[in-house]
Amino acid sequence: MKNLQELISEMHLNTNMNIEEIPDLDLYMDQVIQLFENKYAPSKRYPEDKILTKTMINNYAKGQLFYPIKNKKYSKNHFLLISLIYQMKGTLTINDVKQTLHLLNSKITEEDFDLQQLYSSYLELTEANTETFKKDVVNHEEEVNQLVSKLQDEDEDYLKQLLLVAVFTNMSNFYRRAAERIVDEIGRKETE
Structure with missing residues (x-):
């Protein structure tokens, strides 16, 4: 058996999207996907695995997991929400993720909640x-x-x-x- 410490280091546990890595300008879907692929590629189990796809993002939007986008562009807050969805969906159902984020989405759109601090x-x-x-x-x-x-x-x-x-x-x-x-x-x- 491989040394367990080696296995842990190969998992790239601290691979998270830092706020500073996300541009302050709004991004198109392809740009969002590319940023995710670049950041999370080391944590993939198999090289052919996809981190994020257009279908996934469209399903999150249709399922109202994040508040509506404007002009086909995703804001920094959308990016942060998609990052949270990405982390949660490995364990929870999409409905559970939606339930968890519902109030947060309302707070962002209605109260100008500081998602970056959270x-x-x-x-x-x-x-x-x-x-x-x-x-x-x-x-x-x-x-x-x-x-x-x-x-x-x-x-x-x-x-x-x-x-x-x-x-x-x-x-x-x-x-x-x-x-x-x-x-x-x-x-x-x-x-x-």
Whole structure:
């Protein structure tokens, strides 16, 4: 098995769109897609994977995941919302993402809400979470190594990999379920 630290570094965990990297002028869809492809390319699992497509953006617009664009151009706020959608859609359903962002879209259009400040907070949390994740991975690996060594099996590497996959997917499911509960709470508050 590859060293787990190598695998983590290959994941490019801190690949996020920083506010300074987004132009202050409005962009056409192709420009938005190109910026996403350039930024997130290192985090793709397979080289042929697409980060963002016209179809995806059109579906987000039709599904009202972000407020309407003007003159076929996307503002910096649209870009930030698409970035949040990109991060959430790997775990949540599109309906859950829409529910989560509904009030935020209203705040942006009706209250002139400062999305850049909120997004900066998200980036700070993401950076802290990356460090927590790295420590947790080391802890999980140590626990798995201890447990597998007791089995005294010739396929020790495979058993370690199997348990790590099981543990990581289990933790992922815990976080997904917690996120879904919060989405449900958001939905309940909006219908009150």
